[in-house]
Amino acid sequence: MFYSKSKSIRLLISAGMLFPALFIVGGSFIAGLIICGIQSLDYFPLIGKRTLSLHVYIGIFQSAVFYRSLIFSLGISLVATVLAALIAVILALWLRKYVSQGGWLHFLLQFNLPIPHVVGAIAILILFGQSGLISRLAYWAGIIQQPSQFPIWVTDQFGIGIVLEYVWKEVPFIAVSVLSILKSWTVPYEKQLQLLGANRWQRWRFATFPFMLPALLSSSIIVFAYTFGSFEVPYILGSVSMPTLPILAYQAYLNPDLSYRPEAMAINTIITIISMILIILYIKWGGGYAAKRQ
Amino acid sequence: MRRNGNKSRKGYVIMLALFILFIFLPFLLLPVWSFTEHWRFPNVLPIPSLRTWNYVFSAHSQVKDAVLNSLGLALATGLLSQVAAYPAARALGLYVKRWNKTIRFVLIAPLLIPGISIAIGVHVLFLHFGLSDRWLGVLLSHLIPAIPYSIYLLYAFYAGYDIGYEKQVRLLGASRQQTFRLVELPLLRSVLSLSFLFSFLISWSQYLFTVFIGGGNLITLPMLLFSTLTSGDYSLIGALCTVFVLPALVIVIFTSIEVKRDFYKGKEANNPNV
Numbered sequence: 001m002f003y004s005k006s007k008s009i010r011l012l013i014s015a016g017m018l019f020p021a022l023f024i025v026g027g028s029f030i031a032g033l034i035i036c037g038i039q040s041l042d043y044f045p046l047i048g049k050r051t052l053s054l055h056v057y058i059g060i061f062q063s064a065v066f067y068r069s070l071i072f073s074l075g076i077s078l079v080a081t082v083l084a085a086l087i088a089v090i091l092a093l094w095l096r097k098y099v100s101q102g103g104w105l106h107f108l109l110q111f112n113l114p115i116p117h118v119v120g121a122i123a124i125l126i127l128f129g130q131s132g133l134i135s136r137l138a139y140w141a142g143i144i145q146q147p148s149q150f151p152i153w154v155t156d157q158f159g160i161g162i163v164l165e166y167v168w169k170e171v172p173f174i175a176v177s178v179l180s181i182l183k184s185w186t187v188p189y190e191k192q193l194q195l196l197g198a199n200r201w202q203r204w205r206f207a208t209f210p211f212m213l214p215a216l217l218s219s220s221i222i223v224f225a226y227t228f229g230s231f232e233v234p235y236i237l238g239s240v241s242m243p244t245l246p247i248l249a250y251q252a253y254l255n256p257d258l259s260y261r262p263e264a265m266a267i268n269t270i271i272t273i274i275s276m277i278l279i280i281l282y283i284k285w286g287g288g289y290a291a292k293r294q
Numbered sequence: 295m296r297r298n299g300n301k302s303r304k305g306y307v308i309m310l311a312l313f314i315l316f317i318f319l320p321f322l323l324l325p326v327w328s329f330t331e332h333w334r335f336p337n338v339l340p341i342p343s344l345r346t347w348n349y350v351f352s353a354h355s356q357v358k359d360a361v362l363n364s365l366g367l368a369l370a371t372g373l374l375s376q377v378a379a380y381p382a383a384r385a386l387g388l389y390v391k392r393w394n395k396t397i398r399f400v401l402i403a404p405l406l407i408p409g410i411s412i413a414i415g416v417h418v419l420f421l422h423f424g425l426s427d428r429w430l431g432v433l434l435s436h437l438i439p440a441i442p443y444s445i446y447l448l449y450a451f452y453a454g455y456d457i458g459y460e461k462q463v464r465l466l467g468a469s470r471q472q473t474f475r476l477v478e479l480p481l482l483r484s485v486l487s488l489s490f491l492f493s494f495l496i497s498w499s500q501y502l503f504t505v506f507i508g509g510g511n512l513i514t515l516p517m518l519l520f521s522t523l524t525s526g527d528y529s530l531i532g533a534l535c536t537v538f539v540l541p542a543l544v545i546v547i548f549t550s551i552e553v554k555r556d557f558y559k560g561k562e563a564n565n566p567n568v
Contacts, residue, residue, distance in 0.1 A: 021379055021381075026401065033407075107550045113546070126323050231410045
């Protein structure tokens with residue numbers, strides 16, 4: 001909207017345009033992260049601690065509870081991501097045949113994308129809980145006599161309920177991004193290969209798979225990063241004795257005993273660092289894909 | 295496909311049914327629950343009743359306040375997020391060349407960093423400035439995840455935007471307002487409304503930021519949902535979830551209409567080089 005010749009005026013206007021967003025997002029977010037980082041180093045004037053030390057981190061890295069929840073968090077994310085990606089690829093490959101028959105299927109696929117995770121978690125609770133719908137059907141089929149005989153799928157030790165929710169929610173997300181590639185990019189190449197006499201497997205191996213890999217990879221990294229840091233779903237569907245890392249941070253932060261604060265901040269910092277690594281991976285693998293599409 | 299058309303048609307119907315079951319069954323149960331008196335264990339069919347909906351619409355229920363709070367916050371977030379994101383996205387897409395990637399990264403990072411780490415840090419920050427426990431503070435905290443989403447959507451628009459149209463109109467003597475109204479806005483409209491809807495939804499479904507920054511003083515729909523969850527009244531939970539999902543449905547319908555419109559524009563929409 002401006003065509004001023006003066007370089008400094010142009011710079012000033014650009015800065016003015018960026019300022020509100022940078023001030024609210026960048027400012028509070030970066031300040032928040034810095035505060036977290038400092039408090040995790042045991043700097044906490046409110047209870048008289050003014051020296052920096054690493055002993056909170058040392059304590060965390062020696063505690064079994066921390067490792068258990070770290071591995072649990074990573075494991076849940078990994079299983080959920082792999083399952084969701086597998087199902088999404090199969091779904092996308094199957095759906096692409098029918099997408100041309102109208103936008104109806106595509107419409108259905110997008111349906112649960114904006115549904116909040118909280119609602120998804122409650123839905124899983126109602127379906128798979130010990131007195132949920134599936135348990136009732138099992139009762140009527142004569143498989144079980146009372147709710148306690150139904151296997152514990154939600155608020156369980158292994159995070160089955162959490163994984164179920166993530167898979168249900170993320171399959172459409174990955175499928176949509178893979179499908180958009182399959183629909184527009186791969187078809188001419190597959191036809192070309194077919195003309196040259198390639199069989200089904202060769203077409204998949206040389207055209208379909210390489211083309212959908214970047215979309216699959218980048219959406220899978222997003223899913224992994226999201227599920228790793230998500231709070232609401234494990235809060236509703238997780239077991240109290242088996243907290244994920246975000247839950248651990250939440251509990252430590254809300255503990256009325258303020259001496260737990262640095263621990264909360266340290267766990268938070270660790271979550272942030274792991275997410276940062278995932279983001280760098282995303283930019284490395286997914287950024288090129290985004291640039292290619294433009 | 296042609297060879298055994300009948301067979302694949304049957305397979306199609308079966309797969310479609312499975313697919314619909316997989317996608318819809320989980321949250322279709324929630325409105326059903328909301329219309330029950332109670333639904334004890336062995337019963338597959340519930341006892342229908344309007345108890346919870348009568349409670350939701352009654353004068354003394356917290357639900358109405360929570361919905362109004364959520365609605366006000368989400369509308370304000372949606373609007374303010376566009377006000378902040380629109381100039382930033384335009385500047386990043388069209389004018390700013392140096393540091394472009396870094397600035398974009400900072401502005402989009404809150405989408406990728408877990409909510410819990412941002413919420414806790416921002417809570418401590420807002421405590422310093424006396425913004426916590428206040429409506430304004432909660433609104434500001436909702437903007438932190440909402441603005442990045444708007445910038446993400448709007449930047450994608452400006453990255454493919456041809457500023458030549460604007461220059462042309464300006465050359466022909468249009469004023470700035472006219473250029474905005476006649477050239478930029480019509481092109482921007484669908485992305486901008488989508489961005490508004492998503493910011494709305496982000497604020498609408500926000501729990502962590504509201505709990506931390508609001509300190510429990512401001513009751514929104516997600517807060518009510520979480521506190522009802524511990525009470526175990528699944529009929530009420532079903533009703534709250536039903537209300538909670540409504541804006542999301544509006545978004546799905548809106549985007550599908552926009553996609554259709556794109557589809558009818560012609561072949562260019564499917565051109566991979568765009």
